[in-house]
Amino acid sequence: MTLFDVSPRTRDLHGRLTAFMDEHIYPNEAEFHRQVNEGNRWAHVQLIDDLKPKARAEGLWNLFLPPASDPQGEFGPGLSNLEYAPLCEVMGRVWWAPEIFNCNAPDTGNMEVLARYGTPEQQAQWLRPLLEGEIRSAFSMTEPDVASSDATNIQSSIVRDGDEYVINGAKWWTSGAGDPRCRISIFMGKTDPLAERHLQQSMILVPMDTPGVTTERMLTVFGYDDAPHGHAQMGFEDVRVPASNMLLGEGRGFEIAQGRLGPGRIHHCMRLIGQAERALDLMVERASQRVAFGKPLAAHQHVREAIAQSRMEIDQARLLTMQAAHMMDTVGNKAARGQIAAIKVVAPNVALRVIDRAIQVFGGAGVSQDTPLAMMYAQARTLRLADGPDIVHTETVAKEELRRQGVSLRRP
Structure with missing residues (x-):
């Protein structure tokens, strides 16, 4: 992917994060599932515990934490939403990977709530252990x-x-x-x-x-x-x-919820784009290797059409998400609510379409446990409901556009 004008430190982190994924995450996907499915499935996974210190030693820890929540830079690099977005995308390519870097939901949202609204005592008791990855x-x-x-x-x-x-x-x-x-x-x-x-x-x-x-x-x-x-x-x-x-105080719950959901939604969207990129990679790999009717799948026009549509849609979704991240950084979450709502609709729907095309190219293997596509599809579909259903967000986008053009929704 193109990193546009993001900071040099983000480019460096992106390179190190990609290398970490290549070395430690992708080769261990089968091992993760093996450990989960042996013995008590609700016990913690040793692989996760083994990889966390490695990620922290590489400086790939608490990447989500904004400067306002960690002004001394004690717990992370202090990235903006725009800087974090491409990193979140890389982690999102494997659903269990974000925990390795202490960047997993719902902990990230809860940590931001505690950092923004918690008392010093609440932060000492709960925020610090979360930032350390202890709980x-x-x-x-x-x-x-x-x-x-x-x-x-x-x-x-x-x-x-x-x-x-x-x-x-x-x-x-x-x-x-x-x-x-x-x-x-x-x-x-x-x-x-x-x-x-x-x-x-x-x-x-x-x-x-x-x-x-x-x-x-x-x-x-x-x-x-x-x-x-x-x-x-x-x-x-x-x-x-x-x-x-x-x-924060009685009656402030809705206010906290709105503050929590803004960053959380953009994190979900970037992870979804990572999932879509992974699905496209798998689709291309399968199309280049599988032969049907005497030629590779990639030589069939309808498969190339699926690849082209996927490439275009992913890039569109990423641009929209980066725009929302930039607005959150520059004018704040409230002013960016229309853009945040838009990506919450666009990202999961794009991911679903791309994953669905990849499943079709894989055939029966695509719905089995032999690829991550089935689980990716289930997660992407769920995120059309998490943090609010599509219709709630499209309503926000419409109201923002009407307001921008001076149209009142009040009865005359």
């Missing part, structure tokens, strides 16, 4: 009984009782909860149902070993359980945590 975290927002694409629908309760808050509610798609190293979850619920619509919600830190916190079941994604990371359906019954665990 994992989860994010408890989505609920099974309401349309959680509208965060104001969330019904879980957070009630003050003296020096504690009492938490009750049901959550699902709590990503990361399956990992035995998961120690903390950021929980979103209502503190004041009578307040203005966007001031009812709050976020609070809930240690996973708190009495009343239960994992009811692990959910599958098109049949994949994503062990040992996983996505849990959880219950919170009369869970008591100290009042000091509140993030």
Whole structure:
């Protein structure tokens, strides 16, 4: 890929990261799955633990962390969104790779929340161990009984009782909860149902070993359980945590959610572009080696058409994502909300189309465990729902365009 005018340090990191992937990640894909599937599938994977120190020694650690969250440069290189974007793409080519570099969801989003909104005590207790890669975290927002694409629908309760808050509610798609190293979850619920619509919600830190916190079941994604990371359906019954665990203050949950989702969405999009690039590479390799009707697949016009469409669509999606990253860096997440919404629709749909074409070129092998394509397809399809469904984001894009052209949506 072209790195445009990104900084020399990003070019250097890109080269080192690519070399690390070539040496340690791609050759170990089969070994990763072997370790996951032997014994307890929800135990941590030794391969991950072995590779983390190597990545850190190479300076490939906490690459996502922006300068504002680490002004002293203690934990990472302090890259902008634009600088981080091409690195995130490289890591995204293999779904489990980002954890090697401590750049995996939902930990990155949770770390940014703690860095932006956490108290010094909260940061010492939870942020530092996360930045060191010593623990994992989860994010408890989505609920099974309401349309959680509208965060104001969330019904879980957070009630003050003296020096504690009492938490009750049901959550699902709590990503990361399956990992035995998961120690903390950021929980979103209502503190004041009578307040203005966007001031009812709050976020609070809930240690996973708190009495009343239960994992009811692990959910599958098109049949994949994503062990040992996983996505849990959880219950919170009369869970008591100290009042000091509140993030930012009562009624600030929606504000935190918007601050958290901006960077998280662009990270998802760049990882998706990495997935699409990987699928295109596999498609080209297969087309050059497989023979059908007396000639290589690459000699068939419809296969070349699939390759061409994929190349063009990936480059378009990347340009749109880089533009959003640049705007986030220069004018802020709020002003870039239209661009962020646009990439959230474009990136997963492009990835799905490219992966689908690669599956078609592979034939039966494409839907088997012999290639990563089936899992990639499942993940890309899921990301048309994660952080909000397509229609929510297209609505944002439309409203931004109407506002830009001076069109009012109010009735005359």
